[in-house]
Amino acid sequence: MRALLLLLLLLVAAGAQAVEPSERLADPALEARARALSKNLRCLVCQNESIDESNADLAHDIRVLLRERIKAGDSDDEVRRFLVSRYGAFVLLKPPFEPATYALWFGPPLALALAGLAIALRLRRSRAEPEAPPLSDAERRRLAQLLEEEG
Amino acid sequence: MRRALYLLPALLVAVLFLFFRMALRADYDPHAVPSPLIDQPMPVFDLAGTDTRLSGDALKGQVALVNFFASWCIPCRVEHPLLMRLAEEQHVPIYGIALKDKPQDTERFIAQMGNPYRRIGLDENGHVGIDFGITGVPETFVIDKSGHIRRHYGAPLTAEELRDDLEPLLRELARS
Amino acid sequence: MIAELGHFALILALLLALLQSSVPLIGAARRNFTWMTLGRSTAAAQFVLVAAAFAALIHAYVTSDFSVQNVFENSHSDKPLLYKITGVWGNHEGSMVLWVFILSLFGAAVAWFGDNLPPALSARVLAVQGMIGAGFLGFILLTSDPFHRLVPAPLDGRGLNPVLQDPGLAFHPPFLYLGYVGFSIAFSFAVAALIEGRVDPAWARWVRPWTLAAWCALTIGIAMGSWWAYYTLGWGGWWFWDPVENASFMPWLVGTALLHSAIVVEKRDALKSWTILLAILTFSLSLVGTFLVRSGVLTSVHAFAVDPRRGLYILLLLLVAIGGSLSLYAWRAPALKAGGLFAPISREGALVLNNLLLTVAAAAIFWGTLYPLFSDQLGGPKLTVGAPFFDIVFRWLMAPLLVAVAVGPLLAWKRGDLLAALQRLWAAFAAALMVGLVALYIAGGGPLLAVLTLALAGWMVLGALSEWAERVRLFRVGFAESRRRARHLPRAQYGMTLAHLGLAVTLAGIAASAWQQERIEIMKPGDDVPIASYTLHLDGVDKVQGPNFTAERADVTVRKGGSVVAELHPEKRFFPLQQMSTGVTAIKTNLLADLYLALGDSDGKGGWTVRAWWKPLVPWIWIGAVMMALGGVVSLSDRRLRLGVAARARVPRGARAAE
Numbered sequence: 001m002r003a004l005l006l007l008l009l010l011l012v013a014a015g016a017q018a019v020e021p022s023e024r025l026a027d028p029a030l031e032a033r034a035r036a037l038s039k040n041l042r043c044l045v046c047q048n049e050s051i052d053e054s055n056a057d058l059a060h061d062i063r064v065l066l067r068e069r070i071k072a073g074d075s076d077d078e079v080r081r082f083l084v085s086r087y088g089a090f091v092l093l094k095p096p097f098e099p100a101t102y103a104l105w106f107g108p109p110l111a112l113a114l115a116g117l118a119i120a121l122r123l124r125r126s127r128a129e130p131e132a133p134p135l136s137d138a139e140r141r142r143l144a145q146l147l148e149e150e151g
Numbered sequence: 152m153r154r155a156l157y158l159l160p161a162l163l164v165a166v167l168f169l170f171f172r173m174a175l176r177a178d179y180d181p182h183a184v185p186s187p188l189i190d191q192p193m194p195v196f197d198l199a200g201t202d203t204r205l206s207g208d209a210l211k212g213q214v215a216l217v218n219f220f221a222s223w224c225i226p227c228r229v230e231h232p233l234l235m236r237l238a239e240e241q242h243v244p245i246y247g248i249a250l251k252d253k254p255q256d257t258e259r260f261i262a263q264m265g266n267p268y269r270r271i272g273l274d275e276n277g278h279v280g281i282d283f284g285i286t287g288v289p290e291t292f293v294i295d296k297s298g299h300i301r302r303h304y305g306a307p308l309t310a311e312e313l314r315d316d317l318e319p320l321l322r323e324l325a326r327s
Numbered sequence: 328m329i330a331e332l333g334h335f336a337l338i339l340a341l342l343l344a345l346l347q348s349s350v351p352l353i354g355a356a357r358r359n360f361t362w363m364t365l366g367r368s369t370a371a372a373q374f375v376l377v378a379a380a381f382a383a384l385i386h387a388y389v390t391s392d393f394s395v396q397n398v399f400e401n402s403h404s405d406k407p408l409l410y411k412i413t414g415v416w417g418n419h420e421g422s423m424v425l426w427v428f429i430l431s432l433f434g435a436a437v438a439w440f441g442d443n444l445p446p447a448l449s450a451r452v453l454a455v456q457g458m459i460g461a462g463f464l465g466f467i468l469l470t471s472d473p474f475h476r477l478v479p480a481p482l483d484g485r486g487l488n489p490v491l492q493d494p495g496l497a498f499h500p501p502f503l504y505l506g507y508v509g510f511s512i513a514f515s516f517a518v519a520a521l522i523e524g525r526v527d528p529a530w531a532r533w534v535r536p537w538t539l540a541a542w543c544a545l546t547i548g549i550a551m552g553s554w555w556a557y558y559t560l561g562w563g564g565w566w567f568w569d570p571v572e573n574a575s576f577m578p579w580l581v582g583t584a585l586l587h588s589a590i591v592v593e594k595r596d597a598l599k600s601w602t603i604l605l606a607i608l609t610f611s612l613s614l615v616g617t618f619l620v621r622s623g624v625l626t627s628v629h630a631f632a633v634d635p636r637r638g639l640y641i642l643l644l645l646l647v648a649i650g651g652s653l654s655l656y657a658w659r660a661p662a663l664k665a666g667g668l669f670a671p672i673s674r675e676g677a678l679v680l681n682n683l684l685l686t687v688a689a690a691a692i693f694w695g696t697l698y699p700l701f702s703d704q705l706g707g708p709k710l711t712v713g714a715p716f717f718d719i720v721f722r723w724l725m726a727p728l729l730v731a732v733a734v735g736p737l738l739a740w741k742r743g744d745l746l747a748a749l750q751r752l753w754a755a756f757a758a759a760l761m762v763g764l765v766a767l768y769i770a771g772g773g774p775l776l777a778v779l780t781l782a783l784a785g786w787m788v789l790g791a792l793s794e795w796a797e798r799v800r801l802f803r804v805g806f807a808e809s810r811r812r813a814r815h816l817p818r819a820q821y822g823m824t825l826a827h828l829g830l831a832v833t834l835a836g837i838a839a840s841a842w843q844q845e846r847i848e849i850m851k852p853g854d855d856v857p858i859a860s861y862t863l864h865l866d867g868v869d870k871v872q873g874p875n876f877t878a879e880r881a882d883v884t885v886r887k888g889g890s891v892v893a894e895l896h897p898e899k900r901f902f903p904l905q906q907m908s909t910g911v912t913a914i915k916t917n918l919l920a921d922l923y924l925a926l927g928d929s930d931g932k933g934g935w936t937v938r939a940w941w942k943p944l945v946p947w948i949w950i951g952a953v954m955m956a957l958g959g960v961v962s963l964s965d966r967r968l969r970l971g972v973a974a975r976a977r978v979p980r981g982a983r984a985a986e
Contacts, residue, residue, distance in 0.1 A: 153661065161650065168646055168650070170697075171618070174704060175635050
């Protein structure tokens with residue numbers, strides 16, 4: 001039941017709101033930056049949305065604050081750091097590239113490399129092996145017999 | 152070597168199960184987000200108040216609680232009696248910050264429910280709340296004598312939490 | 328009474344499943360024909376019983392029998408009949424009944440249509456299927472009984488969530504389950520083959536139709552879920568890399584690899600242990616998905632019940648099923664006789680690359696989905712791994728695969744000529760170039776990634792068509808001859824071509840989202856807002872009364888070049904009983920692009936926030952998915968698959984003891 005409520009919450013949050021015209025910055029370049037940043041920030045009271053999409057109050061507040069900081073001259077990095085210092089790396093939808101997440105980012109390419117290597121070795125080895133062991137005498141006789149039977 | 156490779160999937164799955172088993176423990180909450188502000192200095196703030204202004208300076212030199220609340224918040228009403236108890240019986244300094252609330256509504260709430268707060272700050276646009284990294288109300292912070300945040304409660308306080316966690320912490324901080 | 332009968336049916340089904348898990352298996356080992364064929368009877372009987380239980384539950388919903396707790400929690404007398412029925416699987420307990428229903432359905436189907444299977448293999452497959460069934464029936468009866476009664480019976484139910492009363496959402500679970508659960512057959516076949524110690528082309532040919540059917544269903548299920556999210560959630564998103572979406576996507580990726588791998592086993596008797604592993608992994612991913620959704624270890628939109636006890640049971644089930652099968656794999660797979668050899672550059676080599684990239688992609692998604700859990704449990708920071716991670720990783724892995732899709736089918740078996748294949752793809756090169764240049768021109772220069780992706784889609788389309796042209800020797804022999812060849816091409820060939828074309832179409836739809844246009848404005852009645860080549864005119868916003876909601880309904884006239892092309896009515900609905908609002912989007916599509924409108928809040932001064940998007944090619948995302956599923960269906964209709972190994976000589980039963 002609680003999970004259902006959470007689902008409802010998401011859908012209420014999704015009820016066609018998110019970025020309000022009144023929030024938008026006048027300067028289109030700054031507004032574009034704000035939108036791009038918002039798309040990478042997690043809505044902390046939603047289940048899996050960015051603050052750009054969510055209509056939660058907190059998302060709205062952070063959107064407004066974010067735009068204030070951009071107007072005040074913060075760079076994208078500074079805005080991100082501002083929020084991470086308050087909410088932790090959890091607030092970023094794109095995990096940062098740092099020691100705690102090296103395993104995350106290196107994982108897939110490493111898996112690809114290792115799997116590719118394993119396959120390459122396997123292919124090379126199977127080609128080095130003979131196709132099939134030669135028949136023993138008894139087997140050759142049986143084969144001749146069977147072929148005769150087949151007629 | 153070849154044999155070992157065949158065993159790899161089973162081994163990986165075994166490790167995965169361990170993690171899943173750990174995650175199923177009753178005390179694991181995937182929703183809980185630990186605050187990065189623990190052991191950091193309290194964020195600087197300076198708010199208009201219902202009575203006098205409230206800034207971090209008011210808390211200097213004492214162990215205190217900062218409690219974010221709002222008149223429109225129902226769990227806050229449930230938590231409120233505990234705060235009253237803390238304030239009246241144990242004389243714990245509690246400073247309240249009303250989040251995204253109209254001053255009249257905050258005052259009505261206090262008049263109705265009682266005032267456990269030494270002072271109340273009005274954070275009408277929610278920026279101070281964001282500075283503290285809250286995601287809703289009520290949330291409570293324990294500040295030590297040097298102004299550092301020592302504990303964060305992201306949910307309404309419960310009597311058990313008070314007894315098992317908060318009160319021992321307050322005693323320990325009072326000694327230092 | 329009926330609910331009790333349903334409950335009893337489930338208990339009987341469990342007993343039968345236990346029987347099915349053991350007797351046929353022993354029979355196969357002991358070569359006891361009677362015991363082996365028992366599996367077929369128990370599978371059929373099990374299906375009948377589970378179907379009866381399912382029917383009993385549906386009956387309880389349809390008659391609004393609120394003395395049944397499950398009905399009380401999830402239904403309401405005011406619900407339309409259709410949604411009373413679909414509400415059966417909109418909750419944890421009911422969806423588990425659907426799960427075992429489909430599981431037993433597939434088991435019975437193997438029993439009924441598996442005449443051409445050797446008895447021992449059939450027995451073992453059904454035994455494994457029985458084990459899975461026993462596990463899940465036990466889970467239902469011990470932790471998730473849908474037939475639990477409430478005394479006294481409440482007057483009405485609690486489940487009138489308007490959001491769930493939507494056709495897209497209601498029918499998405501059955502398709503998904505047909506997919507997830509359908510892969511259990513491939514799993515059972517794989518485990519049976521490991522027990523027998525033999526994988527041969529015949530095995531691959533038997534496995535393929537079941538896997539293909541499951542794959543088609545899963546493709547449709549995922550597409551439906553995505554489409555539902557698109558038209559419901561109000562900002563036009565259609566994929567969020569949510570943990571439960573990922574849980575459905577991973578089996579799809581590995582299932583696709585399985586399908587392709589089985590081809591190699593069938594045609595060339597190679598890649599056996601890999602195919603077996605894929606068959607085990609596909610269903611294992613389905614099981615892990617079930618665990619993730621129902622145990623509460625991950626935060627997700629879809630998560631059902633958050634009940635650690637259920638989570639523990641499923642975890643145990645996983646341990647036995649996945650751990651058991653993979654241990655069996657580790658033990659028996661090395662003994663599988665290696666099959667045909669092939670050069671790295673060959674059709675087999677291309678399919679190995681296909682397997683590699685799809686599997687690593689699934690692994691990468693798995694890694695990203697579970698990394699927050701791993702990090703948290705190991706004392707690391709609490710992290711979010713969101714869409715940006717998955718987007719980057721998935722695209723890089725898929726890009727080389729999508730290029731190879733056009734090349735692979737043109738390579739010969741055993742040893743292929745890459746240069747010759749590439750030469751035959753000159754038309755595809757040309758198409759890619761042309762599409763890229765045209766896109767650059769129309770879009771005015773960028774973004775580069777989207778242009779390249781669109782070019783890639785062009786490459787794939789002409790690649791698929793070139794391959795077909797090769798097979799019918801188009802333009803190289805007479806037209807009549809080409810036509811004759813085309814008619815005699817096996818259906819599976821057409822299925823492949825259609826599926827690969829569908830993939831290209833979906834890719835194009837995804838690429839084009841880079842060129843979507845968005846307008847978010849506050850409009851007063853009488854205002855005009857231009858978007859793309861349209862003009863939106865807000866006529867007014869009315870208050871509308873629905874059966875259980877009040878709504879604000881905008882009347883928007885859409886004009887193009889001065890003439891009216893559509894009237895759209897986005898709404899915001901408020902349901903007083905549930906105290907919740909939802910939005911109803913208004914979409915005008917011409918199958919080449921969508922004009923998407925959503926209504927926001929009023930500003931209190933007579934103005935309304937209106938959000939409009941023009942999304943080019945977005946319908947192609949789902950059209951492509953339907954094409955892929957159709958391709959699968961066409962392949963399924965290939966006679967060769969249904970006849971199976973027809974050429975096996977009829978050997979007297981006694982002589983079969985050699986098996």
